[in-house]
Amino acid sequence: MSLIQTVDVGQSYDGRDILKNINLSINKGDVLAIIGPTGAGKTTLLRILDLLEKPSSGQVYFDGVEMSKPKELQLQARRRMAYVHQKPIVFTTNVFNNVVYALKWRHVKKSAIKSKTEDVLELVGLADYKHRNAKTLSGGETQRLAIARALVTEPEVLFLDEPTANMDPISVSKIEEVLAHVIEKKKTTVVMSTHDMSQGQRLARMIGVIINGELAQIGTPIDIFTMPKSKEVAEFVGVENILNGVVVGKEGELTQIKVNGCIINTVNSFDVGEKVHILIRPEVIVFSLSADATSARNILKGKINSMSTVGHMVRLEVDCGFSLLGTITKHAAQDLNIAIGKEVYAAFKATAIHTIKRYM
Amino acid sequence: MIAIWQGFLKAIQLIVTLNPEVLQITGLTLAISFSSTIIATLICLPLGSLINFNNFHGKRTLINLIQTFYSVPTVAVGLLVFLLFSRAGPLGFLELLFTPTIMVIGQVILISPIILGLTISALSGVDKLAYETAVAMGASRVQAATTVIGEARFAIYSTVILGFGRAISEVGLALMVGGNIRGYTRVITTAISLETSKGDIVLSIALGIILISLALIINFVLNRLQQR
Numbered sequence: 001m002s003l004i005q006t007v008d009v010g011q012s013y014d015g016r017d018i019l020k021n022i023n024l025s026i027n028k029g030d031v032l033a034i035i036g037p038t039g040a041g042k043t044t045l046l047r048i049l050d051l052l053e054k055p056s057s058g059q060v061y062f063d064g065v066e067m068s069k070p071k072e073l074q075l076q077a078r079r080r081m082a083y084v085h086q087k088p089i090v091f092t093t094n095v096f097n098n099v100v101y102a103l104k105w106r107h108v109k110k111s112a113i114k115s116k117t118e119d120v121l122e123l124v125g126l127a128d129y130k131h132r133n134a135k136t137l138s139g140g141e142t143q144r145l146a147i148a149r150a151l152v153t154e155p156e157v158l159f160l161d162e163p164t165a166n167m168d169p170i171s172v173s174k175i176e177e178v179l180a181h182v183i184e185k186k187k188t189t190v191v192m193s194t195h196d197m198s199q200g201q202r203l204a205r206m207i208g209v210i211i212n213g214e215l216a217q218i219g220t221p222i223d224i225f226t227m228p229k230s231k232e233v234a235e236f237v238g239v240e241n242i243l244n245g246v247v248v249g250k251e252g253e254l255t256q257i258k259v260n261g262c263i264i265n266t267v268n269s270f271d272v273g274e275k276v277h278i279l280i281r282p283e284v285i286v287f288s289l290s291a292d293a294t295s296a297r298n299i300l301k302g303k304i305n306s307m308s309t310v311g312h313m314v315r316l317e318v319d320c321g322f323s324l325l326g327t328i329t330k331h332a333a334q335d336l337n338i339a340i341g342k343e344v345y346a347a348f349k350a351t352a353i354h355t356i357k358r359y360m
Numbered sequence: 361m362i363a364i365w366q367g368f369l370k371a372i373q374l375i376v377t378l379n380p381e382v383l384q385i386t387g388l389t390l391a392i393s394f395s396s397t398i399i400a401t402l403i404c405l406p407l408g409s410l411i412n413f414n415n416f417h418g419k420r421t422l423i424n425l426i427q428t429f430y431s432v433p434t435v436a437v438g439l440l441v442f443l444l445f446s447r448a449g450p451l452g453f454l455e456l457l458f459t460p461t462i463m464v465i466g467q468v469i470l471i472s473p474i475i476l477g478l479t480i481s482a483l484s485g486v487d488k489l490a491y492e493t494a495v496a497m498g499a500s501r502v503q504a505a506t507t508v509i510g511e512a513r514f515a516i517y518s519t520v521i522l523g524f525g526r527a528i529s530e531v532g533l534a535l536m537v538g539g540n541i542r543g544y545t546r547v548i549t550t551a552i553s554l555e556t557s558k559g560d561i562v563l564s565i566a567l568g569i570i571l572i573s574l575a576l577i578i579n580f581v582l583n584r585l586q587q588r
Contacts, residue, residue, distance in 0.1 A: 052496060075500055083496035089489045092511055101507065102497040149497055 001064050003028045003157065003189055004049055009058035011044050011213075018044045019213045022058070026191060028156070031183050032218075033204035034193040037236060041213040042193035043086065043161050049191060050083040050159045079106060082155035086162040088146030090134035095126055095145055098134045102153050120152040124178050140171025147178060158182065160192035164199065172199075179203055197237060201225070209233050226281070227354050234279050234356070240325045241280040244358060247272050254297070254350055260322040265297040268355040275358040284352040285326035287316065287344045289336055296347035300324070304342050307333075314338065318346050367565020371573075374566055381543075386570060389547040392460055393528040396467030400475050401520055403468070408479030409505045413491065423480060429473030438536030441466040445537070458539035463547070466533045471523040478522065482515030483508055517586040521579055528575060548574075 004026040011019040019041045026032055034042045047053040048060060051067055051074045060067045062077045082102075091098050099117045108116070121127045124144040129137070137145060143163065150158060163179070164172040176199065182188045183203065194200050200207050201221040208218040209228075217229045228234040234242055247270045249256035254265045257278055270276055291299050302320035309315075314333040318324045324346055328338070336344065374382045411422065443449050445457045445465075456462040490511050494504035509516065531549035538545035540554055548571045555564040 050496060052492060071501075075498075078495070079498040082498075085489060085493065085496070087489075089487050089493055091490070091493075091507065101494070101499070105494075105497065105499045105503050153498060 002026060002061070003030075003063060004191075005061040006049070007059045007061070009045075009048060009055045009060060011041070011048060011053070012056045017213055019048070019055070019210075022215050024049075024208070024215065024218070026157075026189060028189055029187045030206060031190045031204045032192070032206045032208060033200035034191065034208045034210055035195070035197055035200050035236070036193075036210035036216075038195070040210040042210055045210065046083070046159045046161050046191065046193055050081055051078050052083065079153070080155060081157040081159065082150035082153060083159040084143075084146045084150050084161065084163055086165055088142055090137065090142055090145060092135060093133075094130065095121065095132050095134050095137070096130040098145055099149050099152050102149055106153060116152055120148045123151065123181065124148045125174060140167050140174070143167065143171065143175060144178070147175065151178075151182060154186070155188065157189045157191065160190065162193055162195060164194075164196065176203065197225075209236060211236060228279065228356070230356060231277050231358075234277070234354075238281075239279045239354075240282050241278075241285075243278045243280070243322055245276055245278050247274045247276060255355070257355070262300060262321045264353065265350040266353045266355050267350050270355060270357070276355050277358045279354040279356065280324070280348055280352070282315070282326045284348050285324065286347045287318075287326060287328050287332070287336065287338075288347065289344060291345050293345070294347040297350040298353075299345050299347045301343060301345055304338065304340050304344060307338060307340060316344075318344060320346060363561050364565055366562045368569060370562050371566035371569040375570065382567070382570065384543060385546055385548055385551050385567070386574065388460060388545075389528060389549075389571075390574065392463050392467065392534075392547060393524060396464045396471060396527045397475075397520060397524040399464065400468045400472045400523055404472055404476040404479050405509065405516070408476050408483060409509060411476075412480050412483040413501070413505050413508075423477065426473050426477040426480070430477060432470070432473065433532065434470060434530040435532035435536065437466055437470045438533035441469065441533070441537045457537060458541060458545060460538070460545055463534055463538045463545060466537050467527045467530065470530060470533055471526050474526060475519055475523040478519035479516060482512040482519060485515060486511045514586055517582060521582050524578065525575060528571070528578075 002025040004024070006022050006024045009019060009022040010017065022045060034045060036042050044053065048055050051060070065073065067074055067077060091101065096117055099120060100113055103113045103116060118127065121130055124147055126141065126144055126148060129141065134145060164175050179190070180203065183190055192204070204221065206218060207221050207224045209216045209224060211232045216233050217224060225237050228237055228239060231242060243259045245257040245259040245264065247255055248258045248263070249272060253267055255268050255270055257264050257266055257276060259278065264278060266278060286294055286296065288294060300320040302318035302324065304316055305319050305323070306317045307314055309330065312330050313327045314330055316326050316328065316338065318326065326346060411419065441462060442457070444451045445454065445462055446452055486508050491504050491508050494507045499507060529549065531553055534547050534550045535553065538547070538550065540546050540550040548567050552564045552567045555567065
């Protein structure tokens, strides 16, 4: 049985749909990252799951119990969960007392309060700050305090709304360290929203993509990033080469797709005549000066239109009859003597291409 | 100027010599003002929380109405209380008119809109996320509301100070429903009013100085508490 389940959950404000038909099932110990563009409904979904907000439609089940009422039942459920806001606020008292609140509200014995609070402050690296006025903490420290307040009750479910938004890399690293500890050692069920897709991949075992209030796709990080189900998901997860094509032939396990006059070999089950999008991640494209340099099924000749350096990589835009974006290392770019206007061969395997149905 | 100076000297003399009548008047003034402030606070704090933390039809109108009563004239409240508690009034059977109790009741009615309205303002001034954070941390509605009250404590202290100031300084109500009975319902403000009408300006000034000093000391103490 799922720990948390939503059935056709929807939310609307002033007639505007924020969430539509969300069906989720989260088991004990799951770590789910909700990703999606700003305003997609991630925070609203987390708030509904934490029972902070009542959905306009649908049901939320916690541990098998439907949560629409009564209030006492919701309080009991909420006390088994914890929620960390994107921009947490601290209460006007010291760091120690900020953490103590949650325990006092649960009538935890005084003797246990001190040790639990000190332990959790140690975990988040704020042990030395316990007597400090919480209002004087930096953004990263405030976030860690908010996480400490959430963890001190040893929740079964931890909800995190953009836990590292607008933070410096050191604070991000510290918070991720704490979260990794909670996930691995405490086996806490974690549901987090994040705009940082790499963070989602680092911490989560499952990723849900919300676009325009709909759960567009849910799956493992590999599923989401290599096999997006729709063009919208593909665009959001950073697939830069999304090409429109039509299936023109089948040959064994290969499917030939015509893209702007070029034939591209792919592996999929689409039938001849079907309209498709083919998705090629830039990192799977290999550039060379000769067509013989690779055994890949797809070798396209093209001219470099533009190039830019990003860190130790060089991004190339090659005109192969259609625009194709790829990346190579700086070292490889030097070896190939890459320059704008130069002709290169772009090669990629048929199996490296993901194909999805095109509706228009 | 001479009268003010004489009043000042007289005030010192009355205080230093522990004049029994002045002590009795001062004690009664403080007792009535403190009682009414405490009672009004005990009523208005939960009521203000209830109004602030709940959304209901007409909330804005109710708050506007409460704010309108901030400046209700003391004599208007005095008249209302007088009519209610006079022998012919609906609560006349309680026989409270011209007693310190009715003065407390009157002052509670007078200062409640101020304490209630400013409590609502103080609570609504706290970041909305404070209540939600408390709820998300597992607080019940009452626990969350108490936490927000704690966050608004400085503004609420100020509200209570303001209410106390209004109570201790009012005169119309005390005269109308207390009757300014010597040794029983005479408070500093009614005593000043009486002595001035009798032409004893020096005693009026002395009592005025005592009243201001009292207000000053009480505000100072409350402010120190607020800073802790």
